[in-house]
Amino acid sequence: MDLTRKFQEATCNNTVRISELEIDRKYPIVETRHINTKYGCSILLSLKDEDGNTIKVFLPKRYSAVFSEQDVPSINSHNVTLHLV
Numbered sequence: 001m002d003l004t005r006k007f008q009e010a011t012c013n014n015t016v017r018i019s020e021l022e023i024d025r026k027y028p029i030v031e032t033r034h035i036n037t038k039y040g041c042s043i044l045l046s047l048k049d050e051d052g053n054t055i056k057v058f059l060p061k062r063y064s065a066v067f068s069e070q071d072v073p074s075i076n077s078h079n080v081t082l083h084l085v
Contacts (some may be wrong), residue, residue, distance in 0.1 A: 002033060008052070009052055014055050015055070015057070015058070016052060016055050016056070016057060017055040018058070018059070018060070019085050021057065021084075024078075024085065025050075025085070026083040026084075026085050027047040027048065027049065027055075027083060027084045027085070028047065028048045028081065028082075029044040029045055029046070029047060029075060029082045029083060030047060030048055030054060030084055031045070031047075031075075031076055032045055032046075032048040032067065032071075032072050032076060033046070033072065033077045034064075034067070034068075034069070034072060035058075037058075039061070040061065040062050042058050042059065042061065042064055043059040043063055043064055043067050044056055044057070044058055044059075044060070045057050045058075045059060045084060047084060057084070
């Protein structure tokens with residue numbers, strides 16, 4: 001990750017709760033990452049909102065096992081377009 005992107009992520013706190021997302025709306029997944037938090041491994045999704053801004057959402061812990069280490073790069077390469085609904 002380049003230095004510019006690290007600074008942008010550090011200064012922009014655009015992480016929202018999954019409960020704050022609109023129900024039945026399709027949020028395009030921009031990026032997926034495995035993050036080690038103090039509560040254990042978690043999945044962080046970067047999504048596009050209706051204004052085109054990037055927002056980040058932590059998935060519930062039960063979904064961490066669904067994403068393997070091989071799934072994350074394939075999602076990030078944009079070979080498949082996925083949405084969070």
